[in-house]
Amino acid sequence: MADVTRTKLPGVGVRHDFDCRTGGRVGVLTHHNGDRELLFYEAGDPDSVRDSVRLGEGESLILAELLGATAVTDNLGALQQEVEGLVFDWVMVAEDGPAAGTTIGALSVGQRTGASVVAVLRGAQTFPGPGADQRIEAGDTLVLVGSRESVDTAEELLTGA
Numbered sequence: 384m385a386d387v388t389r390t391k392l393p394g395v396g397v398r399h400d401f402d403c404r405t406g407g408r409v410g411v412l413t414h415h416n417g418d419r420e421l422l423f424y425e426a427g428d429p430d431s432v433r434d435s436v437r438l439g440e441g442e443s444l445i446l447a448e449l450l451g452a453t454a455v456t457d458n459l460g461a462l463q464q465e466v467e468g469l470v471f472d473w474v475m476v477a478e479d480g481p482a483a484g485t486t487i488g489a490l491s492v493g494q495r496t497g498a499s500v501v502a503v504l505r506g507a508q509t510f511p512g513p514g515a516d517q518r519i520e521a522g523d524t525l526v527l528v529g530s531r532e533s534v535d536t537a538e539e540l541l542t543g544a
Contacts, residue, residue: 398422400429413507419443440506470534471526473504474541478521482541488515490540498529498537 410422
């Protein structure tokens with residue numbers, strides 16, 4: 384696996400770069416507004432960008448899908464960590480699911496299931512410790528914590544499954 388270099392660019396965003404096995408160097412610049420920019424470097428000069436392509440959120444998602452992100456997302460959704468009865472689980476909110484377009488408070492996740500929503504992941508943004516007024520959008524990933532039973536119940540509530 385390639386080593387990824389992370390560089391904060393004040394006023395711009397964060398750039399991640401790596402060397403390809405074929406000798407090229409590629410980077411992704413994540414702008415503060417959420418846009419992504421693919422960077423292709425000149426051979427032999429890691430500081431000289433030969434070409435770049437700026438992508439909006441939708442285009443970034445399409446490219447991620449084409450590069451195989453679905454497999455990562457599927458595995459992430461199934462990923463669990465159990466620590467002495469405490470379960471962490473990630474639940475993806477479907478566009479047609481009952482959670483999309485509402486708030487954590489309106490769903491009463493904690494009261495109805497006993498599980499807690501400890502973070503909402505939306506694209507490059509993370510909303511840790513979300514309150515009852517946190518809006519849930521299609522495509523969000525909710526991080527749940529609780530007992531196995533409470534997390535399973537919360538997943539059913541959030542997905543309608």
